[in-house]
Amino acid sequence: MTQEIILHYKLADGTIRTVDARVGDSIMDTAIQNDIDEVVAECGGNLICATCHVYLDEGTAALFEEPDDMELEMLEGVAAERREHSRLSCQLIVRAELAGHTIETPERQ
Ligand code: FES
Numbered sequence: 001m002t003q004e005i006i007l008h009y010k011l012a013d014g015t016i017r018t019v020d021a022r023v024g025d026s027i028m029d030t031a032i033q034n035d036i037d038e039v040v041a042e043c044g045g046n047l048i049c050a051t052c053h054v055y056l057d058e059g060t061a062a063l064f065e066e067p068d069d070m071e072l073e074m075l076e077g078v079a080a081e082r083r084e085h086s087r088l089s090c091q092l093i094v095r096a097e098l099a100g101h102t103i104e105t106p107e108r109q
Helices: 027-033 069-075
Strands: 004-010 016-022 053-055 086-088 102-104
Touching (some): 069 086
Parallel strands (some): 004 102
């Protein structure tokens, strides 16, 4: 059975959207499935568009491996401000430990 967790998305206007996220899906996929339009994901998760940019807080960032070279390169092209824990959400896979965490979306993609 697929495990689901609660995940929050904080939009640029401060709105919090709380969704059910399936473990194993990406944070990008979860946003798209839940009509969170702030995640655009033009390339569908192929790491060639950088329109799935999100911000993580310190604790959430620590749950993931560091971005690889390809992701770091793509992060240089994000449309909004790049922050210390900027990530491309197609590269972040939902896991049980993420339950209750908040993913922030930038003001533009
Ligand atoms: S969806 Fe295109 S880089 Fe993530």
